[in-house]
Amino acid sequence: MELIDTHCHIDVEAFDADRDLVLKHSREQGVTRLVVPAVDAAHWSSLLDLCREKNGLYPALGLHPVYLESHKAEHLPALERVVEKHRPVAVGEIGLDYFVRGLDHERQQRLFEAQLEIARNSDLPVILHVRKAHDRVLSTLRRIRVKGGTAHAFNGSLQQAQQYLDLGFKLGFGGMLTYERSNKIRGLARQLPADAIVLETDAPDMAVSVHHGERNSPEYLPYCLQSLAEVRNELPEDLARQTTENACAVLHLDEYLV
Numbered sequence: 001m002e003l004i005d006t007h008c009h010i011d012v013e014a015f016d017a018d019r020d021l022v023l024k025h026s027r028e029q030g031v032t033r034l035v036v037p038a039v040d041a042a043h044w045s046s047l048l049d050l051c052r053e054k055n056g057l058y059p060a061l062g063l064h065p066v067y068l069e070s071h072k073a074e075h076l077p078a079l080e081r082v083v084e085k086h087r088p089v090a091v092g093e094i095g096l097d098y099f100v101r102g103l104d105h106e107r108q109q110r111l112f113e114a115q116l117e118i119a120r121n122s123d124l125p126v127i128l129h130v131r132k133a134h135d136r137v138l139s140t141l142r143r144i145r146v147k148g149g150t151a152h153a154f155n156g157s158l159q160q161a162q163q164y165l166d167l168g169f170k171l172g173f174g175g176m177l178t179y180e181r182s183n184k185i186r187g188l189a190r191q192l193p194a195d196a197i198v199l200e201t202d203a204p205d206m207a208v209s210v211h212h213g214e215r216n217s218p219e220y221l222p223y224c225l226q227s228l229a230e231v232r233n234e235l236p237e238d239l240a241r242q243t244t245e246n247a248c249a250v251l252h253l254d255e256y257l258v
């Protein structure tokens with residue numbers, strides 16, 4: 001069984017002390033490939049170095065909406081250059097966050113659109129971070145067409161999910177699936193077609209229920225698979241195969257050259 005963690009911040013400080021061990025444990029659990037999205041320009045080069053150094057790590061480069069205050073105007077042309085030079089698997093993570101207070105919506109929008117244009121011009125998919133802003137993200141995606149991608153930790157409606165699928169996106173599901181009280185997310189995971197879903201941990205955030213309150217880790221991805229299988233009443237091995245195929249297809253992982 002092979003699983004892909006399509007959203008994992010394995011590059012962050014929380015893993016500095018035991019990153020190799022975490023990756024070893026992940027591989028032992030069948031989690032052989034991890035997509036590592038960037039959040040700000042300061043970490044692009046260390047993220048790229050890490051992905052070059054370790055097997056099975058795939059970089060995405062971008063400017064995360066929540067870190068709006070650390071992004072500067074010159075980071076956009078810098079992103080364009082670094083994307084052209086290093087050809088990451090995606091531009092990300094990018095998007096709109098209307099949940100966190102104090103993040104200017106129009107500034108987020110300009111940053112998002114500029115990064116969608118970079119993705120479009122480079123013919124790359126995107127990794128989306130969206131909270132309480134699905135309709136605005138969808139209308140923006142209809143204006144600036146990119147090569148699909150993933151909507152990470154999807155928490156919109158079934159109708160919005162369908163619109164992402166129509167635009168060539170897959171929807172990311174992770175730790176929230178493991179909580180029985182996550183009725184909405186579990187309902188979505190049950191109703192969506194199997195080819196719409198990719199798995200993710202978002203480690204070190206969003207721990208699975210059995211490790212609640214601890215650091216999350218890509219080695220826990222099989223718990224997400226197990227919950228997905230229970231919710232859909234399907235076999236874990238079938239969903240492992242399908243979600244891995246989905247991740248490879250939408251992020252073109254098999255074409256990626258280190």
Ligand SMILES: [Zn+2]
Pocket residue numbers: 007009037093202
């Ligand atoms: Zn993230």
